[in-house]
Amino acid sequence: MPSIVEDRVSEPATSQKLTTGQPAPSADGGGRDxxxxxxxxxxxxxxxxxxxxxxxxxxxGAFFAVAVAAAILACAAASAALFLSSASSASLQQQINDRCDNAAYPMIGTQTYLGPFFRPENEADVRPEFTAQTDQAYPEALARQGMDSNPIFIGAQSILTENGQAPSAQNARFVRPFYRPGAVDQITVLDSGSGNGIYVPSFVAERDQISVGDSLEADGASVPVVGIYQNLYDEPVRDFWCSYSSLFNNETNANTPPADLVIATDEATFYDLALARDNANSQGGMGFFDETSVRMWEVPVDPDTVTSTSASENVARQDVAFREARSISGDPTRPGDFREDSFQSEELSRLIDRSQRLENGLRGPVIPTAVAGTILAMLLVMAAGSYWADRRLREVRLLSSRGVGPGALAVKAALELVIPAALGTVAGYYLARGLIALAGPADDLDPDALRSAILTTIAGFVIGLILLSSVAGIRSRNFTEKPIGHKRSWLSLIPYELILLGAAGYLWWQLRGQEAVVFDGSVAQVNGLLVSFPLLFLAGAAVLVVRLIMVVLPALRRRAHGWSPAAFVAVNQLTANRVVSASLLAALCLPIAVLTYSATLTASSQRTVDSKALTSVGAERAVTSFGDLEATPAVDAAGTLVARYQAAFVDGAEATALGVDPADFASEAYWEDSFAEQDLESMLAQLPDMAGDRIPVLAAGGVPLGPITLELGGNSQALSLDAEVVAVADVLPGRRTAEPLILLDDRLIGVEAPQSANLRYEIWTNGDPEPAAAEIREQGARLFRVFTTTEVFELANFLGVSWTFGYLQALAGFVGVIAIGGLLLYLETRQRKRTASYAMARRMGLSRWTHFRSLLAELGSVLVVALIVGAGLAAAAIAMAYRQLDVDPIREPSPLLAIPWITLAGIAAATIVVAFGTAGYAQRRSDRANPAEVLRLGG
Amino acid sequence: MADDRASDSSWEFHWGDSSFDEAADGVPGDAPSVLVTDPARTAAASVIDVGKVYRTATEEVNALLDVSKVFPRGRITAIAGPSGSGKSSLLRILACVDRPSSGTVLVEGRDVATLRVRQRRALRRASVSYMFQNPIDNLVDYLPAREQVRLASRLRGIRTGAEEIERLLRVLGLDHRLRHTPHQLSGGEQQRLAAACAVIGHPAIVIADEPTAELDSAAADRVLEAFRDLRAEGVAFVISSHDPRVVAIADHLLRLDHGRVVESN
Incomplete structure (x- = not known):
């Protein structure tokens, strides 16, 4: 053999020249090149x-497939950044909406005496100068940051005087000057005149016999009364007054109500009163309180469009303006001048911090979820690349047979598909934005998030195009060069899904030692393990189950000989390419499993939160009072009366006791059958009859059955009762603390409880609280408040929990779309052979209807098996995970399971629709194909 | 340079070796056994004691057993045999897309069995042409005839002048179809155009898999006539076929059955 090679080398390269082309030159040293x-x-x-x-x-076909695949990939790649931004914005907006509008407003101000309070007598009064300076400097500092501001002036309490003299301390009457542009439009004006002056509340007008046109004298200054308005505390608080309600409502139940608010129509009127007050104080004559006037300038922003970035920018600009404003002359560091204290709003910073915590909490589970979705989308993109190679089989096989390698074929694929991929990517990006706007937490996105989303989308496009073209190139090469009849590599026999299951097991083990829901501040954050564990478990288990199903497929094929033609054809189609069928089955299992899992955990966490809130309140509402209440028909009609002994002791240990009416308590009290082995009615039925000489009670929180000593009140006057625990429950309604809860028939106590028992009466109701409130007033007691379930977790923010699982559900839906896309590609890829076999089968007498039924059986069986396997795997994952999802371990009950029947029904319906839809599609394609053409091309 | 040579003499005759002399004599069928004389100079390909085994999960199938043959330049070798006789396996090996399980396969003096995938691909690009059974599969559907040949030439790394291409197509009776795309051609024309693409750039060996199977009788005759004409290019034609007409025009015959050589001449 060497001689042959050497001989060929010695042959002149030009010796073979033909008119049909020039010879190739040498490129290796071992022979003719x-x-x-x-x-x-x-x-x-x-x-x-x-x-x-x-x-x-x-x-x-390929254009559409690639465009759709690229769109899905772009959607997945962009979704995380957009979703996190959306969640952050929504969290911020919700927090702002839960508060007053101006919580979102940048604001700076100064809290200072306007008079020369501490000024040495030999020093000039710089007060007017400084006042003018601040009035100019603060809004200008904001204006330099591009923010137009409105002033809000709140004076210190001024004392009403007559001829410059204050009445005695016992008869002192106070007013507080207030100025804010537009304030007069936000009151109910009862009488008004013209010109500048003050509006006084009707209470003051009636008490002091003041009319429009009179003058009001405070601290010796006299200002004209130009209007009388309805007392603000007599009407619902308008948004305008939201932040200032403490100026007119006695919210702290203080002994001395707030000073009456006199509203200045202009700044000058405000200063007339405010300066007079400080003058009086400085002269030591009529000042009573060490109060300062507050002047602040706020910048209105639309709370519904605020984003984390815009809010952060506003905070930053506010800070710059604040530092500039406080650096004017008259700074508090200047000794001997007057006290001055500049301030800026910190509310917005706190809200941003909370929304940032929420975003950070979401990042853990959302990023891996998005990555998983992106990887799945990339699989679809790769399938589209394979599909392109199928569609372009003739040309790429020809080029491959002529020695064109996979790299060059991949470049060709990339060039052919770059346009649909780019169009799909753009569409996918806007689809993601549209979905976030329509179904996301909020449609206000940060510019940073948009930039990030665009970058990840572009990265996804580039990686997707590389994968797409690589698969296309490799598959194109395989048309020619794929080895035939080679023994399968041992690498291909490894069940790689066990790696996923192993990783899932490890994460599960990690999760067991951690809280599934943690609180950062008061923001609930889902542990990322609660998302990554099921994703790995479901993916690994789905592939493993499908691998096992594949094992039985050949046996199914052997048994199919005796079946109906439709079943026989279906089984043969499925078994003809087991790998493709199995991949499809696994791809369909996954979204069903993930959707079931995430929907169930979402419903369960919501049910658990609701249950904890209802358990805490006792019913949907607890109307609470100060003062004694008696059970009357009216009370019974309004709800059920509950006496809450807040200071009770069971055998010396702290507890809470509820005195109830066993006859109607169960009708209003919240109850879940899982709370105890008996139902609530059965347990309550044991309460009215004494257990010997002991009072029968129900207990929750670790108190065992048997006799106990129940003390109501904690000092020497405590009422001690001999009681018998006749039934215990894990949870009893009305439990608001970690201590045990005792339930007893209130009538059996017999005597009045001591004051130290801290007794409060409540009327629990699931309906309108107003009748209960009316009855409280009717009995001469004072309505304290209506305690509702929404207040239980008022300070906690569970948005992160619901959004995390919401995102997971979105991913599942997304994967479902991918799987359906895969199903269609599966049909398309097999279509030529299917049509060929259909043409042959028709000649053999197979009817169109039988063929359609075979398609339905083929696709329907895959979908139904995917539904069963997916739901089963999800059930296993749920059983492992849902008990971990305790949003508040301190409060009872422990997590409750909620089955999302509507979602499951939707999945089942979608399965049926997809089965019929795809079968119809495949049948239509087969009908439309020209059998002669298909057969001529060899299938 | 090719154009210069073409202007010197008829395009059919440009060999500077023994094949040229034989072809010039106009009796290619009488060419001496290249193995006996100087296989290195005259054999485009040779297979020596080649075996091919396909392995499945449960069994091994011997597709080729001790097959030896030389495929000389300027000759047509027909490979015949029933289905499953090993024809396709042999063609795949000769086309450098597969390697033998045993034995030696030389294509232009290079042992295919020792080449890696890239090297086999390079060898195929420069020295091997493969014609699919279906004529349309051998053509790029959006290129006119002249561009088809030009593309084949360029893929082989050679720039061929327009005149040269037109002359080749004229010889094959396609000079009136220069601007026609494949779908405007008949099946026979498509296969002849495929033959032109196969021989352009002077590969060592052209492998054709049942080239007349999809054609009617007249078209098949014209294709075979084209092969006969192109034989003078000094290219070794290896044609797998059941068609007795192919066997009739072949210079050599290799008949296989169950992977073994049952007739060779």
Whole structure:
């Protein structure tokens, strides 16, 4: 053999020249060169590459498949950044909405005496100068940051005087000057005149016999009364007054109510009163309180469009303005002048911090979820690349047979598909934005998030195109070069899904030692393990189950010989390419499992939160009072009366006791059958009859059955009762603390409880609280408040929990779309052979209806098995995970399971629709194909 | 340079070795056994004691057993045999897309069995042409005839002048179809155009898998006539076929059955 090679080397290269082309020069040293002098650039100048972008447009099937796949990929790649931003914005907006509008407003101000309070007598009064300076400097500092501000002036309490003299301390009457532009439009004006002056509340007008046109004298200053308005505490608080309600409502139940608010129509009127007050104080005559006037300038922003970025920018600009404003002369560091204290709003910073915590909490579970979705989308993109190779089989096989390698074929694929991929990517990006706007937490996105989303989308596009073209190139090469009849590598026999299951097991083990829901501040954050564990478990288990199903497919095929033609054809189609069928089955299992899992955990966490809130309140509402209440028909009609002994002791240990009416308590009290082995009615039925000489009670929180000593009140006057625990429950309604809860018939106590028992009466109701409130007033007691379930977790923010699982559900839906896309590609890829076999089968007498039924059986069986396997795997994951999802371990009950029947029904319906839809599609494609053409092309 | 040579003499005759002399004599069928004389100079390909085994999960199938044959330049070798006789396996090996399980396969003096995938691909690009059974599969559907040949030439790394291409197509009776795309051609024309693409750039060996199977009788005759004409290019034609007409025009015959050579001449 060597001689042959040597001989060939010695042969002149030109010896074989033909008119049909020049010979190839030598490229290796071992013989006549067989490598043409081609470069990648040279190849790109040939028609299959030059024309590639236009050729891509001539393949509508591949164009559509690639565009859709690229859109899904872009949607997945962009979704995380957009979702996190959306969640952050929504969290911020919700917090702002829960508060007053101006919680979102940048605001700076100064809290200072306006008079020369501590000024040495030999020093000039710089007060007017400083006042003018601040009035100018603060809004200008904001204006330099591009923020137009409105002033809000709140004076210190002024004492009403007559002829400059204050009445005695016992008869002192106070007013507080207030100025804010537009304030007069936000009151109910009872009488008004013209010109500048003050509006006084009707209470003051009636008490002091003041009319419009009179003057009001405070601290010796006299200002005209130009209007009388309805007392603000007599009407619902308007948004305008939201932040200032403490100026007119006695919210702290203080002995001395707030000073009456006199509203100045202009700044000058405000200063007339405020300066007079400080003058009086400085002279030591009429001042009573060490109060300062507050002047602040706020910048209104639309709370419904605020985003984390815009809020942070506002905070930053506010800070700059604040530092500039406080640096004017008259700074508090200047000794001997007057006290001055600048301030800026910190509310917005706190809200941003909370929303940032929520975003950080979401990041843990959302990022891996998005990555999983992106990887799945990339699989679809790769499938689209394979589909392209199938559609372009003739040309790529020809090129491959002529020695074109997979790299060059991949470049050709990339050039052909770059246009649909780019269009799909753009569409996918806007689809993601649209979905976030429509179904996301909020449609206000940060510019940073948009930039991030665009970058990840572009990265996804580039990686997707590389994967797409690589798969296309490799598959194109395989048309020619794929080895036939090679023994399967041992690498291909490894069940790689066990790695996923192993990883899932490890994460599960980790999760057991951690809280599934943690609180950062008061923001609930889902542990990322609660998301990554099921994703790995479901993916690994789905593949493993499908692998096992594959094992039985050949046996199914053997048994199919005696079945109906439709079943026989279906089984043969499924078993003809077991790998493809199995991949499809696994791909369909996954979204069903993830959707079931995430929907169940969402419903369960919501049910648990609701249950904890209802348990804490006792019913949907607890109308609480100060003062004694008696059970009357009216009370019974309004709800059920509960006496809450807040200071009770069971055998010396702290507890809470509820005195109830066993006859109607169960009708209003919240109850879940899982709370105890008996139902509530059965347990309550044991309460009215004494257990010997002991009072029968129900207990929750670790008190065992048997006799106990129940003390109501904690000092020497405590009422001690001999009681018998006749039934215990894990949870009893009305439990608001970690201590045990005792339930007893209130009538059996017999005597009045001591004051130290801290008794409060409540009327629990699931309906309108107003009748209960009316009855409280009717009995001469004072309504304290209506305690509702929403207040239980008022300070906690569970948005992160619901949004995390919401995102997971979105991913599942997304994967479902991917799986359906895969199903269609599966049909498309098999369509030529299917049509060929259909043409043959029709000639053998197979009816169209039988063929359709075979398609339905083929696709329906895959979908139904996917539904069963997916739901089963989800059930296993749920059983492992849901007990971990305790949003508040301190409060009872422990997590409750809620089955999302509507979602499950939706999945089942979607399965049926997809089965019929895809079967109909495949049948239509088979009908429309020209059998002669298909058969001529060899299937 | 090719154009210069073409202007010197008829395009059919440009060999500078023994094949040229034989072809010039106009009796290619009488060419001496290249193995006996100087296989290195005259054999485009040779297979020596080649075996091919396909392995499945449960069994091994011997597709080729001790097959030896030389495929000389300027000759047509027909490979015949029933289905499953090993024809396709042999063609795949000769086309450098597969390697033998045993034995030696030389294509232009290079042992295919020792080449890696990239090297086999390079060898295929420069020295091997493969014609699919279906004529349309051998052509790029959006290129006119002249561009088809030009593309084949460029893929082989050779720039061929327009005149040269037109002359080749004229010889094959396609000079009136220069601007026609494949779908505007008949099946026979498509296969002849495929033959032109196969021989352009002077590969060592052209492998054709049942080239007449999809054609009617007249078209098949014209294709075979084209092969006969192109034989003078010094290319070794290896044609797998059941068609007795192919066997009739072949210079050599290799008949296989169950992977073994049952007739060779």
């Amino acid at each position: 067989t490598r043409p002098p081609r470069t990648a650039r040279g190849l790109l100048l040939l028609p299959p590459w030059i024309r590639a972008p236009m050729l891509g447009l001539r393949q509508p």
